[in-house]
Amino acid sequence: MDSTCSNEEFFAVLTPVELWWQERQPFLAEHGYMLRPRHRHGWVASWLRDPSIDWFLAEDRFSMQGMRGHLLDARQTSDNKLVLIKRIRRDSPEIDIATYLSSPEMREDPRNHSVPVLDVICDPLDDTVSFLIMPFLKEIDNPPFESIENVLDCCEQLLEGLVFMHEKGVAHRDCSYRNLMVDANPLYPQGFHAIADMGLPDSPFDLAPRLSRRGVPLRYYYIDFGISTRYMPDEPREPVLGRWGLDRSVPELSDEVPYDPFKVDVFILGNTLGGLFLA
Numbered sequence: 001m002d003s004t005c006s007n008e009e010f011f012a013v014l015t016p017v018e019l020w021w022q023e024r025q026p027f028l029a030e031h032g033y034m035l036r037p038r039h040r041h042g043w044v045a046s047w048l049r050d051p052s053i054d055w056f057l058a059e060d061r062f063s064m065q066g067m068r069g070h071l072l073d074a075r076q077t078s079d080n081k082l083v084l085i086k087r088i089r090r091d092s093p094e095i096d097i098a099t100y101l102s103s104p105e106m107r108e109d110p111r112n113h114s115v116p117v118l119d120v121i122c123d124p125l126d127d128t129v130s131f132l133i134m135p136f137l138k139e140i141d142n143p144p145f146e147s148i149e150n151v152l153d154c155c156e157q158l159l160e161g162l163v164f165m166h167e168k169g170v171a172h173r174d175c176s177y178r179n180l181m182v183d184a185n186p187l188y189p190q191g192f193h194a195i196a197d198m199g200l201p202d203s204p205f206d207l208a209p210r211l212s213r214r215g216v217p218l219r220y221y222y223i224d225f226g227i228s229t230r231y232m233p234d235e236p237r238e239p240v241l242g243r244w245g246l247d248r249s250v251p252e253l254s255d256e257v258p259y260d261p262f263k264v265d266v267f268i269l270g271n272t273l274g275g276l277f278l279a
Contacts, residue, residue: 011061012045014038017069027124033074033083033133036194038063057205062195073136073194082136082185082194082201083118090130095120097170097225098132106168113161114170115181115223136194137181137221141276146213151277154182157220162269165222169231171261172222175269176246177276179224186218187211229261237262247271 014022018039025035037043038060047055055061064072070087088094100106101114115134123129145151158180165172172179185191187210196204227244231237239258247268252259 008045008047008055011055011063012048014043015064018064020069021064021072024123024125028074028085028121028131029077031119031121032077033085034077035072035074036060036062039072059193059202059204062193062204082191084134084136086132086134087123088130088132090122090128092130092226093230094225094228095130095132097228097230100230101165101168101170101225109164111160111164113157113219113221114165114225115221134223135183135185137223138184138197139177140180140182140220142182142197143184143187143210143213150213153218154220155273155277158222158269158273161220161222162265166262166265169233169235169237170225171229171231171240172225172265173227173229173240173242173261173268174224174245174247175222175265175272177272178246179222180272181221181223183219183221186216187213 021035022039022041022043025040028035034040036059037046043060045055046058046060047053072085072087074083074085075081076083098114098117099120101112102117106112106114107116115137117132117134119131119133121131121133123131140154145154162172162175188208189211190209191201192208193199193201193204198207200206200208227242229240237260240261241255241258243253243255245253245268249271250264250267252264252267
């Protein structure tokens with residue numbers, strides 16, 4: 001687009017990534033997941049259809065600019081709940097690990113704090129791609145913690161979740177801040193907007209009513225098993241290689257010297273919680 005275009009014109013045009021998602025919108029709708037108006041087939045910016053609408057205040061001006069293109073929000077048509085759709089390679093080990101931890105047997109254990117997988121769908125237009133459907137979660141400190149009890153509850157849940165994963169043979173290997181989330185939906189009686197998350201779902205510039213974290217039970221989750229390792233019950237827990245991950249301060253990480261991924265998890269989680277609550 002011309003660099004001299006106005007904001008109204010800029011936000012009225014979908015990015016290539018948005019066009020990719022828009023092409024799949026009818027298919028996702030058939031499976032019960034409705035994208036926001038901007039990403040539906042035939043979308044024309046509301047402020048172009050109705051000049052009385054201020055483009056800056058329009059819900060459909062919120063694009064994916066700055067977001068990771070493999071993630072998109074949607075609503076379940078069955079109950080209008082906000083969900084996250086993750087585009088992923090069909091041969092990714094993450095699908096196996098995430099669905100394993102989200103199996104009915106695993107979900108029965110209250111210590112399980114791996115993100116629930118609601119659905120796995122194959123992309124009809126690209127046989128190398130699948131979609132993981134998960135609840136829409138927020139960062140663990142969004143909204144901010146309000147009490148020591150909040151902090152202790154968060155730490156206890158994440159610690160028991162890590163013990164559970166390790167007990168089941170899964171080393172996360174990347175349990176840093178960005179991969180620790182909270183289901184904040186109980187705090188928002190009228191819901192919240194996926195991008196402008198302090199606003200209402202259909203009116204993002206109107207502040208969404210929010211309850212205090214004090215006294216409202218919240219559940220914390222681990223997400224993103226993209227570099228995780230799973231060991232079968234009868235398989236030796238051999239050391240691993242690899243320097244991937246968000247926390248670059250882990251001393252063991254190496255492409256040449258094998259290390260224990262379970263111990264690395266403990267280091268990363270401790271580092272993350274210490275940075276959040278003790279810094």
